[in-house]
Every structure is written in C-alpha cells, then in structure tokens.
Amino acid sequence: MNMATDWGEVDLMDKDEHIEQASRAMKAMSHPLRLKILCVLGDKEISVQEIVDHVGTSQSNISQHLAILRDKGVLRTRKVANRVFYRVGDTRTLKLLSMMRDVFCGFSK
Amino acid sequence: MNMATDWGEVDLMDKDEHIEQASRAMKAMSHPLRLKILCVLGDKEISVQEIVDHVGTSQSNISQHLAILRDKGVLRTRKVANRVFYRVGDTRTLKLLSMMRDVFCGFSK
DNA sequence: CGTATAGATTAGAAATCACGCATATATTAA
DNA sequence: TTAATATATGCGTGATTTCTAATCTATACG
Incomplete structure (x- = not known):
C-alpha cells in the first residue's frame, strides 16, 4: 500500500554519468514502435520478419x-x-521493461 | 539472483493505448536535465530556484x-x-523513478 | 509609487528525429 | 549464374526538440 521507497539516498543517481546513461537508454525505449518491439521481444529471440509481422510497419x-x-x-x-x-x-533492460509493465498496466494509479 | 520476471504475459502491454501512454511518460523523463530534475526532487517539494541551483542551467x-x-x-x-x-x-512515477535508480545504479549488470 | 526577485513565456536558430523510398548486401534456391 | 528472400543503409524532407536571449507577469519590499 505504501511505496517502501527509500528516497533518502536518491543521490545514487546524481552522478552525471549515470544520469546520461539512464536517459540514453530510456530515450531509446521511449518510442511507441520501439517499445512495442521490446514488448514483442520480451525475453525471447525473434527474427526481423517476425517483428515486422507483429508490430506492423515497413521492414525498413x-x-x-x-x-x-x-x-x-x-x-x-x-x-x-x-x-x-x-x-x-x-x-x-529486461528488468526495467517488466517494471514498466507493472507500472503502466497495474491497478496502482 | 534471478529476475523473477514473468515474461509469459508480456502482452499486458500489448494494447496500443498502454504502449502510447508508457512511451509518452518515458519520453518525458528521458532527457538528462529532466531526469536530473526528477532525481533532485525525489519525493520532496522544491522551488524552482533550488532546482536551478542544484541542476545548473539557465532559469529559463x-x-x-x-x-x-x-x-x-x-x-x-x-x-x-x-x-x-x-x-x-x-x-x-515515483515508483518508476525508484526502480530506475535500482536498475541503473545497482550492481546487477 | 518604483524596484527587485521568482517564474513563465515567446521567438528563432540549430540540432535531432521519424519515415518513405530507393538501393545495397548477403544468403539461399533453382 | 540467375532469381528470390531477408535485412541493412543512404538520402531527402518535414516534424519535433532544445537551447539562448529577450520579454512579460506576479509578488514583495521600501
């Protein structure tokens, strides 16, 4: 019910290097098609054609x-x-994805 | 040690609506300055000036x-x-942030 | 009243991004 | 070799982002 989040040590991510890396990775994932690709992939290994079929846009x-x-x-x-x-x-990344799934598809709000 | 991630139901995020929402939220956070702002904030409430001081760019x-x-x-x-x-x-968002902190600053790799 | 301070807004240039289209490369099949 | 399939790449263009500088609004203080 509560968050059990220890915000006392937020600064773990205060190193600019970490910030940069985190935002790069997030940015790469923050596109509907790319996110969909990642969801289709999950922890599986899939060929380009299959991805094209599932996601639905041009191969290019x-x-x-x-x-x-x-x-x-x-x-x-x-x-x-x-x-x-x-x-x-x-x-x-796999972990982050599964967490996002929880966050955006759970009942929390 | 393992991920305890149930990828059997990845499709929880297969609804395009969810995908869109998730990518919008992630995109909003996927910028070095914005991520830094969020880290500075944590679960606290901070004035613009303080944020400017901590993050370090123009007020505008x-x-x-x-x-x-x-x-x-x-x-x-x-x-x-x-x-x-x-x-x-x-x-x-608070939850997602704390998770990202774990993911990007933990020892996992 | 004037003036300082905290924030927000606007405008415009530069950078980056997304997508379509054509083409290139690699591998397989015939 | 030739044709077909799978994937990648280069290019042009329109859209979006980001940053700076200038301006604007609201509140506080003499």
Whole structure:
C-alpha cells in the first residue's frame, strides 16, 4: 500500500554519468514502435520478419528502429544464415521493461 | 539472483493505448536535465530556484523543462506567494523513478 | 509609487528525429 | 549464374526538440 521507497539516498543517481546513461537508454525505449518491439521481444529471440509481422510497419522502418536499439546497446543480434535474430541484450533492460509493465498496466494509479 | 520476471504475459502491454501512454511518460523523463530534475526532487517539494541551483542551467531552460514535465502530468505545482514548488505528481512515477535508480545504479549488470 | 526577485513565456536558430523510398548486401534456391 | 528472400543503409524532407536571449507577469519590499 505504501511505496517502501527509500528516497533518502536518491543521490545514487546524481552522478552525471549515470544520469546520461539512464536517459540514453530510456530515450531509446521511449518510442511507441520501439517499445512495442521490446514488448514483442520480451525475453525471447525473434527474427526481423517476425517483428515486422507483429508490430506492423515497413521492414525498413523496423530495421531503422532496431538499429537504434542495437546501437544504444538495448538489443543484441545473432545472425543465422539468412536471418538476424534480435533479443534484449542485458538484464537491466529486461528488468526495467517488466517494471514498466507493472507500472503502466497495474491497478496502482 | 534471478529476475523473477514473468515474461509469459508480456502482452499486458500489448494494447496500443498502454504502449502510447508508457512511451509518452518515458519520453518525458528521458532527457538528462529532466531526469536530473526528477532525481533532485525525489519525493520532496522544491522551488524552482533550488532546482536551478542544484541542476545548473539557465532559469529559463529549467522552467521549460519543468513545463514539459508538468504538462505531461509528471509534476505538480503549488504556488506560495512569490515561489512555485514542484513535486512528483503521482505514485507511479515515483515508483518508476525508484526502480530506475535500482536498475541503473545497482550492481546487477 | 518604483524596484527587485521568482517564474513563465515567446521567438528563432540549430540540432535531432521519424519515415518513405530507393538501393545495397548477403544468403539461399533453382 | 540467375532469381528470390531477408535485412541493412543512404538520402531527402518535414516534424519535433532544445537551447539562448529577450520579454512579460506576479509578488514583495521600501
């Protein structure tokens, strides 16, 4: 019922380096298509085509958004012959995503 | 040690409405200065001047970022005579912030 | 009243972003 | 080799963001 949030040590994120990193990662995720891509991915590993099918826009557009997520270190790829499979690259992002799911889809308000 | 993340129901965030809302909120926070403002605020209520002093850029610039956060519903204000005090407006955001703190400043990796 | 102080607003230039379209590369199949 | 499929990349353009500088409003204080 309460937040159990220890705001006494907020300054853990006061180092500009951390702030920069956090905002870069968040910014990379803060786009409807990219967020949708991340939701479609979850903790699975999915090919570009599948992503295109699920998310629904042009292949080029998806590819560009994937590139952004890849370049910012949010996603990692594995190439298998013809195809490229994407997955969420690190545990932190996965955790953040699951938390956002709770926050935005829970009953809290 | 593990993530305890139930990715079996990722689709909780598959409704485009939720996606849009989440990405709007994240976008509002995904700027170094705005993130810094939020960190400075924590769960406290602080005047613009104090924020300017802590964050370090022009008053105008801060004011504009505060306006963005206010308009997106992230921050709320209370005017006392000469001054305006800002605070994080809702529990969800506070929760998300504290989580981000954990994610980006924890040892997880 | 004048003036100082706290904030907000506006305008405009520069940077960044998003998307469509065409094209390029790589791999597979025939 | 040629054709087809999967993915990436470059480019142009319109939209959005961000920052600075100037201006404006409201309150406080002599």
